[in-house]
Amino acid sequence: MDGPTATPLTPDTEPMSASIHLDSVGFRYEHAQDAALVEVSLDVAPGEVVLVCGGSGSGKTTLLRVVNGLAPQFYPGELTGQVSVAGTDPTVTELPQLARLIATVFQDPKAAFFTTDVASELAFGPENLGLPQDIIGSRVTRGLERFNLAGLRDRSTVALSGGEQQRLACAVAQAMAPSVLVLDEPSSSLDELSLASLAQTLEDWKAQGKTIIMAEHQLDYVVPVADRIVVMQNGRIVASLSSDDFSHLDDERRHVWGLRSSAAAVTSGAPHVTSQTSQSTSLVADKVLIKRGDHSFALSLDHAEFPAGAITAVVGPNGVGKTTLARWLAGLLRSSSGSLAYQGHGLSRRQRLRQVNLVAQNVNHQLFTESVRHEVELSAMIARRGKTSAIDVDDILARCDLLDLADRHPMTLSGGQRQRLAIAAGLASMRPIIILDEPTSGLDWTHMNQVAECLSQVRDTGRTVIVITHDRELVAAVADDVIRLTNS
Amino acid sequence: MALGDALSYRNAPLVALDPRTSGLVLILVNVICLTAGFDFGAMCARIIVTALVTALLAAEKRWHWVMIVAVGTGLSLVIEAFGFQLISGPVSLLIAMCANLAARFLPIVGLGTYVLTTTTISAFMAALRRIRVPMLITIPFAVVLRMIPTVANESSAIAESMRSRGLRLGSAPARDLLEYRLVPLIFRTVDLGDELAAAALIRGLSVDQERTSTSRLGFHVSDFVVLLIAVAATVLWVVL
Known part of the structure; x- marks a missing residue:
């Protein structure tokens, strides 16, 4: 009758949750003029969830880097003040040691994956720590199950969807069995379904007593989980609020801090009335069918109209083919079927290459020159070859609010400024149709608004503007018409 | 792509x-x-x-x-x-x-x-370890292997942007085209390489630490x- 009663002590017990203390911390990156952090003091109790928010360049990411040891250990700079995380000083403790205590989920998960397949990626961190094989095996299995990745075990990490990559990034962090979790804008480029799953993961971690510090632009999904919300501006903490107090803030207050409006405000905002320009001048797509390499459909669209002189938003979940539609419209896809007509005339693929301007999702791929003005002039030069005369570069720069930045190198601009520069180059191309793919992903309220303003300037020139976006606030701000793509 | x-x-x-x-x-x-x-x-x-x-x-x-x-x-x-x-x-x-x-x-x-x-990458690292190549050599090779498809993807995305903007032979001097093709690629590769290195380091990758390998070699x-x-x-x- 005497079976083995004592449960064996598993050496895989996760460490106790731990606290974070920052005492008047300042940080200035090497070669930088201004300090990224100024006199930042923050205490995060064990098991607490703290959300750090603020506009672009407010110091959120730097704060997280000080917590996980990357600043100054990987990103060199001058640090002042005292930092303590889980009982150690992350500014001097070797990174491999910190890896046992602190795990980080990065903004762009696929850039952070070191290996090539899902299971190896889960094993990679624990392997680095030199843990025994059986423990690694059980962590991998648990991670695959918990994050609903079991069917993707041998899948190549580049073949995963955005949502799957994000789940893998969370599973990877959890596989380190950390006591502190650091998340840097984990929701960038997720659709609403994936956001819900991310919120659930945060709830689970909180229930396990993990200490969490995260930076975010999209606030609504995370505010209910957070115990405290810290607002940063110019490298300083300017406010610290409970989750409840934060939800009762009005949008004006949020905007002063560079924060996005609350979801409630966005949905109640009435969408613009469809503009009354004549339908004959619109861009019309019919019977579009585009296949993937494996013969499934990347996009199937029966009929869509985009009015001229108006902004049409194209929305829909991840993987529904929004980017594929943009590339097809721009004439970048060779094998596809479907027709496109502009002002009653059919546009062949080659004609679309000349008539449609695409501002792709990653603007870093499409800025080529040494200054803002040159970038716009390059497009104007190509347009002039097509016998289009009188392109007023200064006027275009002014419309996109870039005149003051005309001599800057594009790579020194912020994300929102680069986006506007790509739009300005699109204007200078003198093409009648402009398509933008996720122009405001990762932008704070101020920059989102500047892009929206720039877009309405583009509309005023009479162009047909198509915006592919997840950003409901942008849709509410500028869209005249909304086309919703569904998976059916 | x-x-x-x-x-x-x-x-x-x-x-x-x-x-x-x-x-x-x-x-x-x-x-x-x-x-x-x-x-x-x-x-x-x-x-x-x-x-x-x-x-x-x-x-x-x-x-x-x-x-x-x-x-x-x-x-x-x-x-x-x-x-x-x-x-x-x-x-x-x-x-x-x-x-x-x-x-x-x-x-x-x-x-x-x-x-x-x-x-x-895991099998590659495990294999080099089995033939006693030190981590100091293995890691750079693994990073190169990992970056090859990434750089190729970036390169085709840039080529596509150039095509879309009408930048091709005849519309701009060949020397400029080469510059437009290479400079953003270099910026992107450096950035992505940095991100990858930072992520690997804070996940404990180190030249001095003994690594376990779960890759099924054989x-x-x-x-x-x-x-x-x-x-x-x-x-x-x-x-x-």
Whole structure:
């Protein structure tokens, strides 16, 4: 009758949750003029969830880097003040040691994956720590199950969807069995379904007593989980609020801090009335069918109209083919079927290459020159070859609010400024149709608004503007018409 | 997009060779293809090697590569073997030279693609560790292997942006086009490399720390068959 009663002590017990203390911390990156952090003091109790928010360049990411040891250990700079995380000083403790205590989920998960397949990626961190094989095996299995990745075990990490990559990034962090979790804008480029799953993961971690510090632009999904919300501006903490107090803030207050409006405000905002320009001048797509390499459909669209002189938003979940539609419209896809007509005339693929301007999702791929003005002039030069005369570069720069930045190198601009520069180059191309793919992903309220303003300037020139976006606030701000793509 | 996808690891390969097998076969195929001549033994070796590479690519269902390697190399070998006797003149000399290059490089490129798309980084690192290569050397090689598809993807995205903006030969000087193509690529590669390094370091990757490996290394039937064929080709070439 005497079976083995004592449960064996598993050496895989996760460490106790731990606290974070920052005492008047300042940080200035090497070669930088201004300090990224100024006199930042923050205490995060064990098991607490703290959300750090603020506009672009407010110091959120730097704060997280000080917590996980990357600043100054990987990103060199001058640090002042005292930092303590889980009982150690992350500014001097070797990174491999910190890896046992602190795990980080990065903004762009696929850039952070070191290996090539899902299971190896889960094993990679624990392997680095030199843990025994059986423990690694059980962590991998648990991670695959918990994050609903079991069917993707041998899948190549580049073949995963955005949502799957994000789940893998969370599973990877959890596989380190950390006591502190650091998340840097984990929701960038997720659709609403994936956001819900991310919120659930945060709830689970909180229930396990993990200490969490995260930076975010999209606030609504995370505010209910957070115990405290810290607002940063110019490298300083300017406010610290409970989750409840934060939800009762009005949008004006949020905007002063560079924060996005609350979801409630966005949905109640009435969408613009469809503009009354004549339908004959619109861009019309019919019977579009585009296949993937494996013969499934990347996009199937029966009929869509985009009015001229108006902004049409194209929305829909991840993987529904929004980017594929943009590339097809721009004439970048060779094998596809479907027709496109502009002002009653059919546009062949080659004609679309000349008539449609695409501002792709990653603007870093499409800025080529040494200054803002040159970038716009390059497009104007190509347009002039097509016998289009009188392109007023200064006027275009002014419309996109870039005149003051005309001599800057594009790579020194912020994300929102680069986006506007790509739009300005699109204007200078003198093409009648402009398509933008996720122009405001990762932008704070101020920059989102500047892009929206720039877009309405583009509309005023009479162009047909198509915006592919997840950003409901942008849709509410500028869209005249909304086309919703569904998976059916 | 297509280029990077074509070069990145694909889901669960049918024939997963041990990276040590892949390495050895790569060396043998390189030596045979680059140095073997036209005598009977050499030709046998080159035909066997081409068939081997074709079979491996077929196992991965990479049909366009199968066509390129099988037809391309086959034709080139035929031209090389008989071409000189049948025709003469400068044009045929040029054809013979092209055939010579194609016959030498197509199998190597085909095998390289196969190895790149079937070897996981974990298996690669585990294999180097098994043959006692220090981490100081393994890590940079692993990073390069990891970055190849990424850089290829970035490069095609930039090319597509240029096409979309109407930047092509004739619309701008070639020197400028080269600059537009390379400068953003360098910026992006440096940024992405930085991000990857930061992420790996805070996940505990280190040159001084003893690493566990859970990668299931080991020689299977397929390893022996592939090795046997490659060695047989080498022996034929040397002996005959």
